[in-house]
Amino acid sequence: MGWIGPKEENIPPHPRQEPRFYGDLTAERIRYIFQDCADFRERQVLIGGDPDKRAAAFTIDGQVRGERLYDYVLRPLATSDLLRTATPEAAFRMMTEGMVYASVTVCDTLDQAVFALVDGSVVFDFPGQGKMVAYSVPTEEKRSVSDPENEPSLKGAQDAFVESLRTNTSLVRRRLRAPELKIAEVTAGRQTVTPIDILYIDGLTNPDLVTEVKTRLEGIDTDELLQTACLEELIVDEVKTAFPLIAYTQRPDRFCAGLVEGRVGVIVDGIPLGYLMPGTVGQFFKTGQDRAQNWVAASCLSVLRYLCMLGSLFLPGVYVAAVNFHPEMIPAKLAWSISEAKIDVPFSTVFEVLILLLAFEVVQEAGLRLPGPIGQTVSILGGLVVGTAAVEAKIVSPVVLIVVAVAGIAGYTVPSQEFSSALRLWRLILTVAASLGGLFAVVGGAAVLVCRLARLESFGTPYLTPFAASGRERAQGHGVIRWPLPWVKFRESALHPRNKRRQG
Numbered sequence: 001m002g003w004i005g006p007k008e009e010n011i012p013p014h015p016r017q018e019p020r021f022y023g024d025l026t027a028e029r030i031r032y033i034f035q036d037c038a039d040f041r042e043r044q045v046l047i048g049g050d051p052d053k054r055a056a057a058f059t060i061d062g063q064v065r066g067e068r069l070y071d072y073v074l075r076p077l078a079t080s081d082l083l084r085t086a087t088p089e090a091a092f093r094m095m096t097e098g099m100v101y102a103s104v105t106v107c108d109t110l111d112q113a114v115f116a117l118v119d120g121s122v123v124f125d126f127p128g129q130g131k132m133v134a135y136s137v138p139t140e141e142k143r144s145v146s147d148p149e150n151e152p153s154l155k156g157a158q159d160a161f162v163e164s165l166r167t168n169t170s171l172v173r174r175r176l177r178a179p180e181l182k183i184a185e186v187t188a189g190r191q192t193v194t195p196i197d198i199l200y201i202d203g204l205t206n207p208d209l210v211t212e213v214k215t216r217l218e219g220i221d222t223d224e225l226l227q228t229a230c231l232e233e234l235i236v237d238e239v240k241t242a243f244p245l246i247a248y249t250q251r252p253d254r255f256c257a258g259l260v261e262g263r264v265g266v267i268v269d270g271i272p273l274g275y276l277m278p279g280t281v282g283q284f285f286k287t288g289q290d291r292a293q294n295w296v297a298a299s300c301l302s303v304l305r306y307l308c309m310l311g312s313l314f315l316p317g318v319y320v321a322a323v324n325f326h327p328e329m330i331p332a333k334l335a336w337s338i339s340e341a342k343i344d345v346p347f348s349t350v351f352e353v354l355i356l357l358l359a360f361e362v363v364q365e366a367g368l369r370l371p372g373p374i375g376q377t378v379s380i381l382g383g384l385v386v387g388t389a390a391v392e393a394k395i396v397s398p399v400v401l402i403v404v405a406v407a408g409i410a411g412y413t414v415p416s417q418e419f420s421s422a423l424r425l426w427r428l429i430l431t432v433a434a435s436l437g438g439l440f441a442v443v444g445g446a447a448v449l450v451c452r453l454a455r456l457e458s459f460g461t462p463y464l465t466p467f468a469a470s471g472r473e474r475a476q477g478h479g480v481i482r483w484p485l486p487w488v489k490f491r492e493s494a495l496h497p498r499n500k501r502r503q504g
Contacts, residue, residue, distance in 0.1 A: 021110040025132060027056050027125040029110055034060075034117075045074060045124070047091050048083030056125040063120040068137040072101040073122055092126050095133050102135040115193070142167060143272075148250040150417075155292040160250040165195055165269035171252040172199060172267075172274075176259060180204070186217050189225040196231075199265040206262065206496040212459055213264045213277055231268060231275070237457050242422035245458045247279040254288045262497035264459075278458035280465040280494070282479070284416040285309075290482050298482040305413050306480055312411035313423050316353050317430035317442045319403045323349045325438030341397040350435035352396045356404040357428060465494045 023029050034040040039061040047053035059069065076099055077083065083091045083099065096106050105121070107113040113123050113132050120138025145167070148160035161168045169183060184198040196217055200210050216235040225231060228248070236245040249255050255274035259265050266275040276283070285305055290298045322329045323338065330338065345352065363382035387405070390396045407427065414420040426449055433441040456463035466479045491497045 021114055023110055025107065025110050025113060025130065027058075030058055030113060030117075030123070030125070033110075033114055034058075039063075045077060047077055047095070047126075048080050048086070049078055050084050053083070053088055053091055054127070058117060058123045058125070060117050060120075063118065063139060064122060064137045065120075065139045068102065069122055073135045073137060076100045088126070088128065092129050092131075092133070095124070095126070100135055102137055105134045105136070107132040107134050118193075140164075145171070151250050151254070151288060151415075153251070153288055153292070156288055157251065157253045159252060161252060161255075161267070161272045161274055163270050163272050165197060165267060168252070168267045168272075168274065169197060169199070172256055172259075172265075175252060175256045176201070181259070184214065186214065188217065188220040188222070188231075190221075190223050192224045192226060194225040195269045196225075197267045199259060199267065201259055201262075204260075204262055204497055204499045205264060206498060209262075209264055209277070209459060209495070213266065217266070225268065226270065228271060228273065231266075231271075237459070241452070241456060242425050243453070243456070243463070244284065244416065244418040244422070245279050245456065245463070247276045247283045247416070248273045249276065249288075250274075251288055257291075258283075260502075262491050262495040278461040278495070280458060280461060280463055281453070282466045284419040285414065287415045291485070295482050295484045299480075302480055302482055305415070308410035308413040309423065312407045312414075312420075313427055314430065314442065314446070315403055315407045315410070316357065316427060317434035317445075318439070319400075320350050320353055320431055321434040321438040321442055324435065338397070338399050341399055344394040345397050347395070349400065350431065352400040353404060353431055354428070356390075356396060356400060357407075357424075357431070360404065360408050361424070461494050466492070468494075 021029075021033060031042070037060075041059045041061050043057050045055050045057050047055055057074070077095070080099060083094060086094060096104055098104075105112070105116060107116060107123065108131055113134065116134035116136075117123055119136070120140075121134040121136045124133045124135075126133065142164040143162045145159045145162055147158050151160075159171060161171065173181070178201070180202045182200055182202050186196050186198070187193050188196055198210070198213055198217065213235075220231070220234050222230060222234065232244075232246050233239050238245065247258075249258075250273060252274070255265055255276065258276035263276045263278065266277065267273075268275075285302065290302065327335060342349075347355070359382075366382065387401055391398050391401055411420050411423055411427075414423065426445075430442055430445045433445040437444070453464055454462075454468070462468040486503075489503060490500050491502050493500070
């Protein structure tokens with residue numbers, strides 16, 4: 001990927017590339033780094049109750065769990081008879097060999113000790129050893145696993161990803177118990193130092209795809225990684241497009257299904273989503289229910305989603321083109337009804353359509369940004385004002401209201417909201433084009449859209465997959481139609497999996 005935007009000189013090194021903190025590993029350096037930090041704590045501990053074996057214990061308040069710290073670490077260290085009678089060197093060795101009931105890490109560098117504190121460890125400085133001992137006692141306060149609100153399931157699992165990285169990988173491990181599931185970890189963000197886990201199935205996933213994902217994630221050079229766009233826009237192939245190039249999901253079962261298909265998954269600490277790469281058009285139209293119900297019903301619903309997508313995209317533009325440029329396309333009775341309804345409306349057809357499209361976008365945005373009860377009230381009032389009141393006031397005609405409402409509702413059938421948002425943007429563009437050149441402009445705009453999508457790639461995979469795939473690929477059950485599972489013998493060839501057969 002090329003550089004986007006102006007380059008800067010003297011960029012500080014990424015914390016993964018070089019140590020962030022330099023100097024000797026001493027208590028004075030720890031105190032200096034955390035000076036002016038109100039949550040930094042230090043206490044003296046007598047190892048084995050011996051005043052000659054005095055160690056400084058450092059913690060960050062709120063990052064460690066109090067009862068674990070006292071019961072699992074401080075009490076065994078302060079009351080051990082073995083530590084009392086041992087020499088300082090022997091006591092330090094025993095502290096690293098299982099004297100306490102917590103995982104232990106020996107810190108050789110200042111970087112290790114500092115990040116151990118941040119991650120929820122208590123760090124002991126034993127004078128004269130040149131090393132420090134860190135015991136992991138994190139607080140582990142997190143939101144409990146709940147239902148997937150954005151991807152509800154009528155027939156399937158009812159758990160969703162949360163903000164805790166290890167909780168999310170545990171949800172994946174519970175479903176994919178094979179030891180071939182590999183989890184690699186990188187960090188990103190100079191200030192946030194956010195852990196990012198890369199998940200794939202060894203022996204199944206294309207190793208070139210795994211390498212490419214790792215390379216792009218390791219190449220992230222930014223201050224913070226707190227929002228989804230901070231990750232998505234820094235690793236995709238193309239940023240000059242409204243269409244999403246990475247699929248995400250709240251559902252662990254759908255995430256695991258993507259891994260089994262041969263995709264690479266990414267989970268970011270603090271973000272309750274799982275990313276699947278590469279992202280293709282066919283993936284954005286799949287739902288968790290497709291394999292949870294009968295294949296006939298799932299296929300019909302899949303075809304319906306694609307038809308609704310086309311209707312949402314082209315219906316307003318086709319209506320404007322038919323009324324302004326091609327009235328012969330409209331049946332006589334319908335044309336008479338449209339002309340009767342427009343007698344008292346002072347605005348042109350294209351102005352009516354654009355005003356209603358923008359009005360519905362405003363109502364939707366207001367409903368999303370406000371709290372639940374208030375948002376519902378605003379949506380209802382907005383619908384009444386934009387709909388019934390506008391028609392009765394002769395500002396818009398009833399037919400335009402119906403066309404825009406049908407197009408808006410049809411767009412909500414697309415499972416991916418980001419893909420739906422891109423379609424709404426292109427719907428406005430095609431409507432404006434229809435007002436200028438009729439159906440010829442609509443067809444030209446559609447050709448530009450298809451060419452634009454055909455040029456896109458997601459991690460080396462054509463974005464229009466499965467439509468860019470061969471007829472044999474679609475015949476194997478990876479197209480619009482969801483074939484019976486006993487017929488789907490192979491994985492998608494577009495992903496180039498090492499193990500192409502999915503069942504016998």
